[in-house]
Amino acid sequence: MTVRVRFAPSPTGELHIGSVRTILYNYLFAKQNGGTLVLRIEDTDQGRFDARSLPSIYEGLHWLGIGWDEGPREGGPYAPYVQSERLATYQDHARQLVEMGAAYFCFCSKARLEQLRATQAARKEITRYDGLCRRIDPKEAADRAQREPDHVVRLKVPDEGTVSVDDLVHGHVEWPLATIEDQVLLKSDGFPTYHLAVVVDDHVMGITHILRGEEWLPSVPKHLLIFRAFGWTAPPMGHVPLVLGQDSKKLSKRHGATRVVEFREQGVLHEALVNYLALVGWAPGTEDEVFSMDDLVARWRIDQVQKAGGKWDYTRL
Ligand code: GLU
Numbered sequence: 001m002t003v004r005v006r007f008a009p010s011p012t013g014e015l016h017i018g019s020v021r022t023i024l025y026n027y028l029f030a031k032q033n034g035g036t037l038v039l040r041i042e043d044t045d046q047g048r049f050d051a052r053s054l055p056s057i058y059e060g061l062h063w064l065g066i067g068w069d070e071g072p073r074e075g076g077p078y079a080p081y082v083q084s085e086r087l088a089t090y091q092d093h094a095r096q097l098v099e100m101g102a103a104y105f106c107f108c109s110k111a112r113l114e115q116l117r118a119t120q121a122a123r124k125e126i127t128r129y130d131g132l133c134r135r136i137d138p139k140e141a142a143d144r145a146q147r148e149p150d151h152v153v154r155l156k157v158p159d160e161g162t163v164s165v166d167d168l169v170h171g172h173v174e175w176p177l178a179t180i181e182d183q184v185l186l187k188s189d190g191f192p193t194y195h196l197a198v199v200v201d202d203h204v205m206g207i208t209h210i211l212r213g214e215e216w217l218p219s220v221p222k223h224l225l226i227f228r229a230f231g232w233t234a235p236p237m238g239h240v241p242l243v244l245g246q247d248s249k250k251l252s253k254r255h256g257a258t259r260v261v262e263f264r265e266q267g268v269l270h271e272a273l274v275n276y277l278a279l280v281g282w283a284p285g286t287e288d289e290v291f292s293m294d295d296l297v298a299r300w301r302i303d304q305v306q307k308a309g310g311k312w313d314y315t316r317l
Contacts, residue, residue, distance in 0.1 A: 001208060002034075002035060002036065002208070003029065003030060003033035003034070003035025003036070003208050003209060004035060004036045004038065004205070004206050004207050004208045004209075005026045005029055005030050005035060005036075005037055005038070005207065005208070005209050005210075005211060006026065006037070006038040006039070006040050006202070006205065006207050006210075007019075007022065007023040007026050007037065007038070007039050007040070007068065008039075008040045008041075008042050008198065008201075008212070009023075009039075009041065009042065009053070009057060010041075010042045010043065010045065010048065011041055011042075011043050011049055011050055011051075011053030011054055011057075012045075012048045012049070012050050012053065013050045013052065013053060014050075014052050014053065014056040014060075014259045014260070014261060015053070015056045015057050015059075015060040015061070015259060015260045015261070016258050016259060016260075017243060017251065017257075017258050017259070017260060017263070017277065017312070018213065018242065018243040018250075018251055018258075019213075020060065020061070020064065020066075020260060020277060021240070021243055021277045021278075021280060021281065021310075022211065022212055022213050022240060023061065023066060024064075024066060024274065024277055024278060024296075025211055025240055025278075025282075025300070025302075025305070026211050027066050027067075027068070028278075028296055028297055028300045029209065029211060029302060031297045032297050032298075032300070035208075036069045036070065037067075037068040037069055037070075038068065038069065038070045038071065038076070038078075038081065038205060038207070039057070039068045039070070039071030039072065039074075039081060040071070040081050040082075040083070040201060040205070041053075041054065041072055041081060041082045041083065042083050042194065042197065042198070043082060043083055043084045044083050044084065044191050044192055044193070044194060044197050045194070046084070046191070054072070056259075056260070056261065058073070059261075060260035060261065060264075063260070063264060063270050064260070064270050064273060064274055065270060065274065065293055066274075078204065078205040078206075083192075083197050083201070084191075086197075086201070087190060087191065087192070089200060089201075089204065090186065090191075090192035090196055090197055090200055091186065091190060091192075093196070093200045093230070094153045094185050094186040094192070094196065096230075097153070097155070097185065097229055097230070098138075098142075098153060100229070101138070101156075102155065102156055102229040102230075103153050103154060103155050103156060103185060103229065104133060104134050104136070104138070104141060104153070104154055104156060104182075105133065105136075105141045105142070105144065105145045105151045105152075105153060105154075106129075106132075106133040106151060106152050106153070106154045106182075106184075107133055107136075107144060107148055107150075107151050108129075108132060108133060112132075113129070116129070116130060126179055128179075128180075128181030128182075129154065129181045129182050131182055133154070134154075134156060134182065149188070150188045151188060152184045152185075152186060152187055152188050153184070153185045153186040154182040154183060154184055154185065155182055155183050155185055155222075155225060155226060155229060156182060156229075157177060157180050157181065157182050157183065157225055158177050159177065159178060160177060160178065161176075161177045162174050162175060162176050162177060163175055163177065163221045163224045163225060163228075165220050165224065165234075165237065166236075167217070167220075167237060167238055167239055168209075168211075168236060168237065168238030168302050168303070168305075169214075169238045169239055169240060169241070169302070169305050169306075169307060170214075170217065170238075170239060170307055173217070173220070175220075175221040177221075177225075180221055180222065180225070183195060183222050183225075185226070194219075195219060195222045195223060195226060196226060198223065199223050199226040199227055199230075199232075202235065203227070203230070203232050207235055208235050208236075209235055209236050209237070209238070210235055210236070210237035210238070211237070211238045211240060211302070212237075212239060212240070213239065213240060213242060214239040214240060214241050214242050214309075215242065216239060217239040220237070220239075238302055238305065240281055240305055241281040241305070241306055241307060241308060241309045241310055242309040242310075243280055243281070243309070243310055243312055244309040244310065244311050244312065245311070245312060246311055246312075246313070248309065248311070251312045255312065256314055257314075260273075268317065271292065271293075272317065273317070274293055274296070275289075275290060275291050275292075275296075276316065276317045278291060278296050278300060279291075279310075280310035280311075280312060281305055281306055281309075281310035282300060282304055282305050282306065282310075283304055283306060284299055284300075284304065285304060
């Protein structure tokens with residue numbers, strides 16, 4: 001098997017050091033397996049789009065010496081690599097699921113959904129969609145979908161059972177389906193949700209291993225259900241620990257520099273930044289702490305990545 005991994009940032013601002021740590025681990029994994037690294041831009045949340053993102057990804061990673069094989073500017077066999085340019089792919093896939101009976105059109109208004117949530121919250125129940133539109137006859141639903149463009153597509157999530165993953169970092173994790181709602185796959189504006197887009201792309205782009213930040217672990221049951229609905233096998237995945245400040249909160253501006261460009265402006269050497277970044281969340285099992293990129297390619301191992309968040313220490317850097 002040829003390893004194919006991906007770095008899939010959402011372009012919501014300048015390149016953050018936490019994102020670089022995720023791409024660095026993907027880069028090391030690709031290098032040590034003679035694999036391919038893909039850069040995919042996940043811009044389906046258009047409200048959060050920031051035009052500074054893409055240039056800062058290219059500049060920052062170039063400075064750090066982290067390269068990749070396929071991407072928006074490089075092209076490749078699965079182009080385009082920007083999700084907003086791939087809408088037809090997601091729409092086709094959502095339609096397939098409806099035709100297979102694994103997903104359905106939902107016509108519920110915002111007002112109804114808000115009311116439902118308020119009622120459930122007041123009863124201290126889990127707030128989730130109640131499946132009202134699941135019960136509409138599929139033929140009638142298809143007709144209504146023509147007439148009412150304001151619909152969404154939802155996944156039919158079984159009411160009982162569990163889904164589980166053997167995460168490369170966290171080990172076995174299991175979720176009861178009763179806590180998961182019939183998630184939206186396609187929004188009324190024709191854009192996919194993150195969950196649909198990420199699963200479709202990881203599958204059609206032949207991604208063999210998913211390595212990403214731990215904040216996405218709670219989304220895994222939703223993704224597994226989508227993989228299952230298509231009849232696809234989910235690739236192995238590892239959720240790498242968050243980069244934290246000294247107060248154990250996610251590293252942010254309050255703690256100091258977080259953007260790659262800031263470290264560069266402060267005169268930090270790119271070799272030092274890569275060396276230090278690798279150690280935030282990875283323990284080599286020895287006292288060694290000076291690693292070149294080549295050393296990291298030789299030494300870093302996914303099974304030595306730690307579960308606990310890594311604290312960022314400006315002094316140690
Ligand atoms: N687009 C997500 C982000 O910017 C990454 C999701 C993923 O890697 O699956 O954090």
